[in-house]
Amino acid sequence: MKIERGRYLTQNIAKILIWMAALSTMAVMALIVFQVLWEGLPVLSLSFFLDSPRSMGREGGIFSTIIGTFALTIVAILFATPLGVGTAIFLWEYTREGRISRTIRFGIGCLAGVPSIIFGLFGFVFFVIYLNMGWSILSGGLTMAALILPTIISATEEALKAIPYSFREVSYSLGGTKWQTVTRAVIPSALPGIFTGIILGICRSIEETAVVILTAGSSLLIPTSLFSPVRTMSVHFYILAREGISMEMAYGTGAALILLVLVVNIVANFLLHRYARKKT
Amino acid sequence: MEIKEIKERFIEKILLLIAFSSITILALITFFIFGEGLPLIWKIGPKAFLLGERWVPSQGEFGILPMIVGSFWVTFGSLLLGIPLGLACAIFLCEWTPPWAGMILRSAIQVLAGIPSVVYGFWGLVVLVPLIRNFLGGPGLSILSGSLILSIMILPTIISISEDSLKALPPNYKAGAFALGATHWQTIWRVLIPAARSGIVASIILGMGRALGETMAMIMILGNAVKMPSSILDSARTLTTNIGIEMGYASGDHRQALFAAGVILFLIIMLLNSLAIVLSRRRAG
Amino acid sequence: MSTGNKIAIKDFNFYYGSLQALQMINLDIRANEIFALLGPARSGKTTFLKSLNRLTDLVYGASHTGTILLDGEDIYDPKISLTQLRRRVGIVFDLPIPLPMSIYENVAYGPKLSNKTQKKYLDEIIEKALRSAFLWDEVKDRLHTSALRLSGGQQQRLCISRILALDPEVLLLDEPCSGLDPISTASIEETLSRLKKEYTIVLVPHNIQQASRVADRVGFLLDGKLVEEGPAFEIFTRPKNKKTEDYISGKFG
Ligand SMILES: Nc1ncnc2c1ncn2[C@@H]1O[C@H](COP(=O)(O)OP(=O)(O)OP(=O)(O)O)[C@@H](O)[C@H]1O
Ligand SMILES: [Mg+2]
Numbered sequence: 001m002k003i004e005r006g007r008y009l010t011q012n013i014a015k016i017l018i019w020m021a022a023l024s025t026m027a028v029m030a031l032i033v034f035q036v037l038w039e040g041l042p043v044l045s046l047s048f049f050l051d052s053p054r055s056m057g058r059e060g061g062i063f064s065t066i067i068g069t070f071a072l073t074i075v076a077i078l079f080a081t082p083l084g085v086g087t088a089i090f091l092w093e094y095t096r097e098g099r100i101s102r103t104i105r106f107g108i109g110c111l112a113g114v115p116s117i118i119f120g121l122f123g124f125v126f127f128v129i130y131l132n133m134g135w136s137i138l139s140g141g142l143t144m145a146a147l148i149l150p151t152i153i154s155a156t157e158e159a160l161k162a163i164p165y166s167f168r169e170v171s172y173s174l175g176g177t178k179w180q181t182v183t184r185a186v187i188p189s190a191l192p193g194i195f196t197g198i199i200l201g202i203c204r205s206i207e208e209t210a211v212v213i214l215t216a217g218s219s220l221l222i223p224t225s226l227f228s229p230v231r232t233m234s235v236h237f238y239i240l241a242r243e244g245i246s247m248e249m250a251y252g253t254g255a256a257l258i259l260l261v262l263v264v265n266i267v268a269n270f271l272l273h274r275y276a277r278k279k280t
Numbered sequence: 281m282e283i284k285e286i287k288e289r290f291i292e293k294i295l296l297l298i299a300f301s302s303i304t305i306l307a308l309i310t311f312f313i314f315g316e317g318l319p320l321i322w323k324i325g326p327k328a329f330l331l332g333e334r335w336v337p338s339q340g341e342f343g344i345l346p347m348i349v350g351s352f353w354v355t356f357g358s359l360l361l362g363i364p365l366g367l368a369c370a371i372f373l374c375e376w377t378p379p380w381a382g383m384i385l386r387s388a389i390q391v392l393a394g395i396p397s398v399v400y401g402f403w404g405l406v407v408l409v410p411l412i413r414n415f416l417g418g419p420g421l422s423i424l425s426g427s428l429i430l431s432i433m434i435l436p437t438i439i440s441i442s443e444d445s446l447k448a449l450p451p452n453y454k455a456g457a458f459a460l461g462a463t464h465w466q467t468i469w470r471v472l473i474p475a476a477r478s479g480i481v482a483s484i485i486l487g488m489g490r491a492l493g494e495t496m497a498m499i500m501i502l503g504n505a506v507k508m509p510s511s512i513l514d515s516a517r518t519l520t521t522n523i524g525i526e527m528g529y530a531s532g533d534h535r536q537a538l539f540a541a542g543v544i545l546f547l548i549i550m551l552l553n554s555l556a557i558v559l560s561r562r563r564a565g
Numbered sequence: 566m567s568t569g570n571k572i573a574i575k576d577f578n579f580y581y582g583s584l585q586a587l588q589m590i591n592l593d594i595r596a597n598e599i600f601a602l603l604g605p606a607r608s609g610k611t612t613f614l615k616s617l618n619r620l621t622d623l624v625y626g627a628s629h630t631g632t633i634l635l636d637g638e639d640i641y642d643p644k645i646s647l648t649q650l651r652r653r654v655g656i657v658f659d660l661p662i663p664l665p666m667s668i669y670e671n672v673a674y675g676p677k678l679s680n681k682t683q684k685k686y687l688d689e690i691i692e693k694a695l696r697s698a699f700l701w702d703e704v705k706d707r708l709h710t711s712a713l714r715l716s717g718g719q720q721q722r723l724c725i726s727r728i729l730a731l732d733p734e735v736l737l738l739d740e741p742c743s744g745l746d747p748i749s750t751a752s753i754e755e756t757l758s759r760l761k762k763e764y765t766i767v768l769v770p771h772n773i774q775q776a777s778r779v780a781d782r783v784g785f786l787l788d789g790k791l792v793e794e795g796p797a798f799e800i801f802t803r804p805k806n807k808k809t810e811d812y813i814s815g816k817f818g
Contacts, residue, residue: 011465021368029388086298107303113553115493174675175652207396209496
């Protein structure tokens with residue numbers, strides 16, 4: 001009887017500790033988000049979003065950094081999506097588990113773990129200097145594309161895995177070639193998963209800082225071409241905070257960053273639901 | 281017919297080429313980072329580089345031991361808190377949880393994963409650093425504050441991968457343990473966690489990689505002093521922050537030295553990654 | 566090749582890796598007949614159907630020996646166009662598998678694969694196919710809604726029209742009525758009897774009664790071996806083989 005009680009005592013203590021861990025995780029999340037939003041939201045206004053920064057960002061808004069964020073993200077997604085989706089299609093539809101696929105998977109796994117500062121160093125020597133593209137949207141976007149490639153691959157692969165084999169069989173039985181089967185019977189059902197991968201990639205590009213500083217520069221000017229240097233919102237936020245230029249503007253930019261990530265996720269979820277509803 | 285065949289073959293070749301892009305990128309990264317960094321390690325000697333305690337670029341002294349030690353302590357500290365917290369959350373998500381609570385925690389983790397790392401650094405700077413300075417003394421910008429922030433940042437990684445490996449266990453493990461009269465907690469602690477071991481270890485290794493690699497947030501709260509840290513309240517520099525801070529103005533040998541530090545970081549991370557991949561293969565196989 | 570034989574199978578063996586699923590099959594299937602293939606579970610019926618249009622090629626490690634001739638042409642000849650073969654020999658699986666798209670898109674799937682099919686003929690093709698499978702009247706007002714919303718019986722007839730839209734020569738039907746209610750079953754059986762005027766049909770019936778209702782000729786497959794085949798009437802009244810008799814009288818299977 002005594003042992004029995006001991007067992008349940010341990011269990012109850014464990015239960016309490018686990019609840020405490022979960023609650024403190026939630027609390028920390030709430031603390032960070034609320035702190036930044038609380039201080040930052042009052043700074044936000046239409047002109048904050050639509051004015052370009054003046055005197056290093058102490059005054060004005062963050063317009064040029066919004067443009068920079070979008071430009072860089074778009075370039076990254078445009079390059080990473082075809083490569084990522086193509087890789088996943090190859091791995092899942094075109095080849096059997098074997099030496100080639102194992103090698104490729106190993107490469108993807110390693111790439112996924114490479115820290116962003118290393119991507120930044122690489123982008124700097126390779127794109128900025130070696131290919132002579134300078135600090136630019138293109139250098140930054142391409143480096144970012146390499147960074148988010150593993151994310152898009154694994155999201156796409158998960159999506160392909162979830163599609164019943166029978167869809168492929170039906171397509172083949174109607175005289176489809178492999179490519180037709182993949183593009184017409186498989187990909188449409190995998191789109192939500194691919195889309196989720198792209199969203200993850202977008203969020204990563206929005207928040208990434210080290211890569212951007214090293215490959216895209218930190219110019220506050222509105223970019224005029226793919227070869228213009230840019231500053232993204234997170235770089236701007238970093239510089240404002242670290243160089244103590246303006247805490248107020250830093251809070252505003254931080255709040256804008258958090259809101260942007262939230263909005264991207266909410267819109268993505270909304271689109272996914274609509275797509276799912278349309279399909280059934 | 282012929283044309284269709286040729287097209288199919290062509291597409292397959294293209295896809296093969298695309299599939300090798302990750303490896304190509306990895307190879308390019310290796311080639312360029314090593315190409316920039318190795319000559320300097322060669323020039324000053326690996327021993328002086330790795331074990332040198334002085335980093336004074338203006339005098340051509342490039343010893344990265346303080347940064348290695350800094351990276352080690354910050355990462356170690358973050359794991360000390362991150363592992364138990366992450367594991368507890370993973371257990372919370374797969375066992376014992378009323379669905380609503382699991383859902384709240386899950387969204388909280390999603391938000392945590394979405395918060396930009398610079399925001400973490402900023403929050404550490406404005407909230408955590410003053411707290412530490414006031415209550416524990418020292419500059420506040422310290423290994424302690426860095427570890428605390430990092431432990432939060434690596435939570436999503438640890439939780440999601442541990443949770444996956446716990447969820448992947450066959451249900452009969454649990455049923456068997458219950459049948460032997462184990463309490464729920466005994467089942468979790470003595471059966472489920474050991475069975476999901478390799479996945480959990482993989483999650484920890486990946487979290488460790490994440491912690492080692494974090495740069496911007498750490499620049500904001502570590503204080504960045506180039507010296508051997510002597511306590512957790514000391515300011516420090518890591519391999520990554522050193523690169524992040526000095527890359528902007530470095531040139532010549534100095535810049536090469538930063539790449540050389542990148543080489544060391546890259547090697548450590550690759551070792552960890554390979555370990556994690558092997559472990560998760562074992563889990564799958 | 567003898568006239569009237571649509572498909573001629575000679576000494577055909579089929580293996581999944583080391584597992585032999587079909588043994589020494591010798592069989593002729595005549596044009597415009599309904600040939601019903603009976604057999605207990607796992608006797609190789611599905612494998613037999615899938616080897617007739619080489620869907621078995623998709624299975625890793627599968628191999629075969631012997632020949633299958635379609636109109637005198639070896640379907641395993643490397644020079645043959647696989648996509649063409651599968652359009653000529655269409656298959657309907659045991660469970661209806663509508664693709665997650667509209668009814669219209671499902672039926673148009675096959676025709677659209679060959680770039681020759683023009684848009685303006687597509688509507689006609691689809692209407693004709695849906696009419697042939699007796700589905701047109703039920704779906705003509707909602708062609709562009711999701712096929713997943715159809716009932717099980719409608720979905721299976723959709724799968725049949727999807728094949729018919731390709732204007733095939735042979736129809737392979739693998740227990741097309743499993744999981745369907747008696748009314749849907751009756752409507753599919755009626756569909757089959759009318760379709761045989763234009764097509765050669767190989768049917769794995771859902772039960773023996775169904776075979777006796779629709780089949781012209783019947784074969785009995787057991788453990789991958791074709792134990793007996795002949796006109797339906799004869800197989801059902803005076804089977805030559807004891808095992809066939811046992812099976813038909815319901816002693817096993
Ligand atoms: N893809 C496959 N890989 C390996 N073996 C298979 C495969 N498909 C079928 N088999 C095996 O081949 C044998 C014949 O199977 P088949 O599906 O052709 O039988 P069946 O008569 O259609 O059975 P059922 O009445 O259950 O549909 C079985 O032993 C089965 O396990
Ligand atoms: Mg079958």
